[in-house]
Amino acid sequence: MQKIKTALICLTAMILAGCTVINFTGGSSSDTDNSSRGDIGSDNSSSEYQTYPEDNTFSSDNFSESSDQKAPEIPEIIENNEPEYVAWMREEKVHEIRIEIDDKEWQAIRANPYSGDYHPADVYIDGDFIGNVGLRTRGHASLFLAVGAGTRYPFKIKFDKYVDGQNFLGLDELALNNGGDDYSFMRDFIGYEAFELIGGYSSCVTFFNVYLNDELNGFYVGVEAIDTSYLERYFNSHRHNLYEGESGASLEKNMPLSNFTQKKGSDTSMEDIKRLIGALDETPLGEKGEIEKYLDVDSALKMFAVNAVIDNRDGYCGLFAHNYYFYSSGGRLVMLPWDMNAPSVSAYTDIASPAVNVYNELTWDIRPLAKKLMAVDEYYAAYLDYCRQLTEELPGLKEKVLRVYGMIRPHVENDRNKFCSTDTFNYQYSEINPSGVVTFLTHRYSYLDKRLKQLE
Helix, strand or coil: CHHHHHHHHHHHHHHHHCCCCCCCCCCCCCCCCCCCCCCCCCCCCCCCCCCCCCCCCCCCCCCCCCCCCCCCCCCCCCCCCCCHHHHHHHCCCEEEEEEECCHHHHHHHHHCCCCCCCEEEEEEECCEEEEEEEEEECCCHHHHHHHHHCCCCCEEEECCCCCCCCCECCECEEEEECCCCCCCCCHHHHHHHHHHHCCCCCCCEEEEEEEECCEEEEEEEEEECCCHHHHHHHHCCCCCCEEEECCCCCCCCCCCHHHEEEEECCCCCCHHHHHHHHHHHHCCCCCCCCHHHHECHHHHHHHHHHHHHCCECCCCCCCCCCCEEEEEECCEEEEEECCCCCCECCCCCCCCCCCCCCCCHHHHHHCHHHHHHHCCHHHHHHHHHHHHHHHHHHHHHHHHHHHHHHHHHHHHHCCCCCCCCHHHHHHCCCCCCCCCHHHHHHHHHHHHHHHHHHCC
């Protein structure tokens, strides 16, 4: 059954990507972190944002139905306090990772690639040695393709898995995407750049040639994982509840809470998730209700705007209702983007509603977060404003994408294990390709510039 489910996920991803199956060449477990670092907005008793006890327990005493207590403001993104890896990852450069892993450990990964178990390995990044890191496979469709090909698995490297506090330039976890569901190797870059352009919560993205035991395994896209270093960077905190929205994390009234995987936080009651679900269910359409008490609404509006503008159909409003995180900060859940490598499908998809027209009409009633927020005039206006801001940036983003394409092109062409031909990779950037990256960005700007004026 697991293989059948994985195959269905893979097939759906390829359909969304508009990919043709091409002959191959070449051969998650969660970690709870309960350490006691400081936290702006929640932990320090002297903080003006103090809102709940140090044990991070959400009880009815904190936000009771009869309470007049207002939800605190989310602390602003920390400025001028970025760790060294941020500039390193944002440099326009193809880096090198050399993974050295014992043959016994590697065979264990190959024998059970879907387990998500970590295995010890050593890595050299641009020549710098980091010993005894945790290495595991990741992904869904991209992993399925890799298992079929017998090569270039997508990975996660957790630098502090076996050595407490170990990191690379301040980074504690790195995701390596193999291009199995993105023949352009650019969609993660576009997605996270889009969040960056409108001041959203964005992972850093870079590119790697990955060697496995001295053999070139392939060209990969590297993404800053949502873990301790990411949370410290944005919230000066990593202690509180962090949830990953797995398949079916729709926030419907009767949604199983198991559709969220709790990655961090000592409070396992999931009361914060329950309260948000309850607020969405009880709030009449067109009213704010108590949603703002439990949700950083702005983070959700930016999520919807980015996914709408770049036509990403694999997020909360998509078929699987996944690929996002919630982090509890200042007493509310902040929505964080993840896994942005789904394709841009159509330059002419409407943005009037991020659920009805962008994704699928059938999902409107079963995506209450989008339905309730978009029904509030103030929220809808803010959503459209973010869409406008990002649309204005699309020409500049196109120029950057073309520049990065020129940088990565020789490395992708040199990759004999990639899941497509060199011609197929280059075709993603051809202006005669109706669904290519460059064509999409060109036509998307023209279409949305006109459409947004009609919506004023």
